[in-house]
Amino acid sequence: MDAARRSFCAAGGLLLAGCASTRPDTRAAARAELGATGKLRAAINFGNPILASKDAAGEPRGVSVDLAREAGRRLDLPVELVLFNSAGNVVEAVKARQVDLAFVAIDPVRAADMEYTAPYVIIEGAYLVRNNSPLQRNEEVDRPGTRVAVGRGSAYDLFLTRELKSASLVRAPTSPEVTNLFLAQNLEVAAGVKQQLEADAKRVGGVRLLPRRFMVIEQAMGVPKGRVASQAWLSGFIEEMKASGFVADSLKKHGIEGAGVAPAVHRT
Numbered sequence: 200m201d202a203a204r205r206s207f208c209a210a211g212g213l214l215l216a217g218c219a220s221t222r223p224d225t226r227a228a229a230r231a232e233l234g235a236t237g238k239l240r241a242a243i244n245f246g247n248p249i250l251a252s253k254d255a256a257g258e259p260r261g262v263s264v265d266l267a268r269e270a271g272r273r274l275d276l277p278v279e280l281v282l283f284n285s286a287g288n289v290v291e292a293v294k295a296r297q298v299d300l301a302f303v304a305i306d307p308v309r310a311a312d313m314e315y316t317a318p319y320v321i322i323e324g325a326y327l328v329r330n331n332s333p334l335q336r337n338e339e340v341d342r343p344g345t346r347v348a349v350g351r352g353s354a355y356d357l358f359l360t361r362e363l364k365s366a367s368l369v370r371a372p373t374s375p376e377v378t379n380l381f382l383a384q385n386l387e388v389a390a391g392v393k394q395q396l397e398a399d400a401k402r403v404g405g406v407r408l409l410p411r412r413f414m415v416i417e418q419a420m421g422v423p424k425g426r427v428a429s430q431a432w433l434s435g436f437i438e439e440m441k442a443s444g445f446v447a448d449s450l451k452k453h454g455i456e457g458a459g460v461a462p463a464v465h466r467t
Contacts, residue, residue: 225428225431225432225435226273226274226432228428228429228431228432229274229428229429229431229432229433230274230275230276231428232299232422232426232428232429233270233274233276233299233300233422233426233429234274234276234299235299236299237277238276238277238278238279239267239270239271239274239276239277239278239279239299239300240279240281240297240298240299240300241263241267241270241271241278241279241280241281241298241299241300241301241302242281242283242289242292242293242298242300242301242302243259243261243263243264243267243280243281243282243283243302244263244283244284244285244286244289244301244302244303245259245282245283245284245375246283246284246285246286246350246353246373246374246375247286247322247374247392247395247418248375248392248394248395248398249261249262249320249322249392249394249418249455249457249458250262250263250302250320250418251263251264251302252453259280259282260453261449261453261455262319262320262446262449262450262453262455263302264280265445265449265452266302266319266420266437266440266445266446266449267280267300267302269440269445270300270433270436273436281297281298284373284375285350285351285352285353285372285373285374286303286304286350286352286353286354286374287350287351287352287353287356288352289301289302289303290303290309290312290313290352293312293313293421293422293423294312294313294423296423299422299423299429300420300421300422300429300433301313301420301421301422302418302419302420302421303354303418303419303421304353304354304416304417304418304419305318305417305418305419306354306357306358308357309357309421311424312423312424313421313422313423313424314421314422314423314424314425314426314427314429314430315419315420315421315430316419316420316421316430316433316434316436316437317419317434317437317438317461317464318417318418318419318461319418319419319420319437319440319441319446319460319461320417320418320446320450320458320459320460320461321415321416321417321418321458321459321460321461322392322393322394322415322416322418322457322458322459323392323393323412323414323415323416323457324354324355324358324390324391324392324393324412324413324414324415324416325390325391325392325393325396325397325408325409325412325413326340326347326388326389326390326396326408326409326413327378327381327388327389327390327391327396327399327400327406327407327408327409328387328388328389328406328407328408328409329405329406329407330405330406330407332387332388332407334387334388334409335409335410336409336410337409337410337411337412337413340363340366340388340409340413341362341363341364341365341366342365342366343365343366344366344387345365345366345367345387345388346366346367346368346369346384346386346387346388347359347363347366347367347368347369347386347387347388347389347390348368348369348370348371348377348378348380348381348384348386348388348389348390349368349369349370349371349374349377349389349390349391350370350371350372350373350374350375350376350377350391351370351371351372351373353374353391354414354416355374355390355391355414355416356368356370358414359390366388369384369386374391374392374395375395377389377390377391377395377399378391378396378399378402378403378406382403390413392416393408393412393457394455394456394457394458396408417461418461419437420433420437434464438463438464441460441461441463442463446460447460
């Protein structure tokens, strides 16, 4: 009986070893997809100051830049930062497979063209109005005659296109241009990243933010549709970056306030 048991266990061990050897190497598969051109082309969007901005020398900085470089380091791939000024242009570049990795807000419309990780950062969308505006609450915005400035193709544009029933949208080419468009065309409301609008309020004066947020934006990593190996590896990567404190430390290092690290997603 002992000899038979030892023989059975040995056979079982060989079977398990064989299974382990044939188990997909997610890093290798992800590296093949993300580095198909010999480098990791990461889209960096300056239209969202929470994620990226330029330092005094004009070089890209921010949590998305840090994450892109760390992913490249772990995959042993050189990183090329491909720079954009709007989320809409980033999404188009992902669809055209001109970039391998993007940092975008999760939205069901975009899901038709890309694979997402879970979110790594949660930020808030806010409304800006003039000081003499009769609007006092977010719920008052969706009324006939109210025109809302948004960045074309931004998460706010996609969300408000679905949600607003009576107000109308006026689209600026990029999110950083929203407040200027709002003022130039004498619109009733501007919508965007809360931190961007707070900075604009200090810059232009005579305006205020409505209390509280009108939406929560979940920022995630995205890859072109069908690149499931990349999505699988990046999903594990982003959970590790959240759990290790990497994302929180990056936000703190770049002086970002008002954005929080997304909660962990337990993978099975």
